[in-house]
Amino acid sequence: MSETEFIIEPGRQDIIIKRVYDAPRDVVFKAVTDPDLIPNWWGPAKYETVVDRADVRPGGSWRFVSRGDDGEEYGFRGVIHDVAAPERVVQTFEFEGAPGQVSLETLTLEEVDGKTQYVAVSVFQSVEDRDGMVQSGMQEGASETMDRLAEIVEGR
Amino acid sequence: MSETEFIIEPGRQDIIIKRVYDAPRDVVFKAVTDPDLIPNWWGPAKYETVVDRADVRPGGSWRFVSRGDDGEEYGFRGVIHDVAAPERVVQTFEFEGAPGQVSLETLTLEEVDGKTQYVAVSVFQSVEDRDGMVQSGMQEGASETMDRLAEIVEGR
Secondary structure, X not given: OOOOEEEOOOOOOEEEEEEEEOOOHHHHHHHHHOOOOHHHOOOOOOOEEEEEEEOOOOOOEEEEEEXXXXXXXXXXXXXXXXXXXXXXXXXXXXXXXXXXXXXXXXEEXXXXXXXXXXXXXXXXXXXXXXXXXXXXXXXXXXHHHHHHHHHHHOOO | OOOOEEEOOOOOOEEEEEEEEXXXXXXXXXXXXXXXXXXXXXXXXXXXXXXXXXXXXOOOEEEEEEEOOOOOEEEXXXXXXXXXXXXXXXXXXXXXXXXXXXXXXXXEEEEEOOEEEEEEEEEEOOHHHHHHHHHOOHHHHHHHHHHHHHHHHHOO
């Protein structure tokens, strides 16, 4: 299994996450956009992910809820600027626990020799917001999420 | 009439535009969100602005067309993440002439002593995209736009 690469440079407003999946692009695109598959990989495994809304089209919107063993719920939501299957999704992202802090996510999938290069760029409204996201332990959660996605698309 | 302030720092991914309007916040909010008023100030005066779509609500979308004297048309569009009247709008922005280059705009209106502090933060997917927008002559167009908005809201 490949590793997840994070590019987080000081003073910048973005977080870049890269991963190579040993699966065709169509398979990765379907896994990241299909509301039936999203709960299988989205977020750390210790939370159940409930897809409240996933209207995956330009002008659509999404909302996922992470539910812990203790019944605690965390909501995440955004609007979808663009979807170009099977290569690109551009959407906004907001954790409802930090209202008003919104980021713009651009996911690009490129097929290289039968594998898929996944690149997700998240840009934040300020360097401080970006740094806060890093300090919240984002990397650990995202690594686990990317590993879970690998299990789905690589069928292991 | 006050001046428009631009904050464009080297190596960053954002453009910040500030302006103080001598008008109540409600008046400024209405001017920037009302589809009937938008054509009166949006974009440089040499273009006619046609509001193709302005569904100003969370999850809504917008599209404006700038039409030149020569009949040439330039489309702009995005989706609306959040609208909190009369203080905040968060939306995406894309010039259809540069497809795939999307920015996230956060407009905040704050009322101070009967005047309104307008702050618009645009974050781009990369420093290169941000620099390209600056080099396209954005500042000249935005200054004119902000002056036109002043004429509307200050009633001069």
